[in-house]
Amino acid sequence: MPLSEHEQRLLEQIERALYAEDPKFASTVRGKGLGKPTRRRRLQGAAIFVVGLVLLVVGVAVRQLWLGNLPVLSIVGFLAMLGGAVLAVTSIGSGGQSAEGKSSTGKERGGFTNRMEERFRRRFEQE
Structure with a gap:
């Protein structure tokens, strides 16, 4: 609010x-x-998000990278996406x-x- x-x-x-x-x-x-908005942090967050998205898709697509029934690379990709989004969003300040x-x-x-x-x-x- x-x-x-x-x-x-x-x-x-x-x-x-x-x-x-x-x-x-x-x-x-x-x-x-x-607390301080920086363009560099937003770009880093966006880059990490994109890398995470690629890892997520590759992890689902390549069955040899799975550990049993668990797509490990996809989980790492999701966590990278989450971290990149948090990094990018927390860099946006009030102005x-x-x-x-x-x-x-x-x-x-x-x-x-x-x-x-x-x-x-x-x-x-x-x-």
């Missing part, structure tokens, strides 16, 4: 505050490899600006916390 614009703005504010408070922890939590590139001052940090607390209080008062 996609986030509403308001929720996305809140999430971005929380991310900026986290980077401002502890950038080392924030970069550790965010991770280095999967938004990274919170690392945005700077915040100490005043904004305190203001952010105060605003969030005030919003939280208002929600409970409305209910």
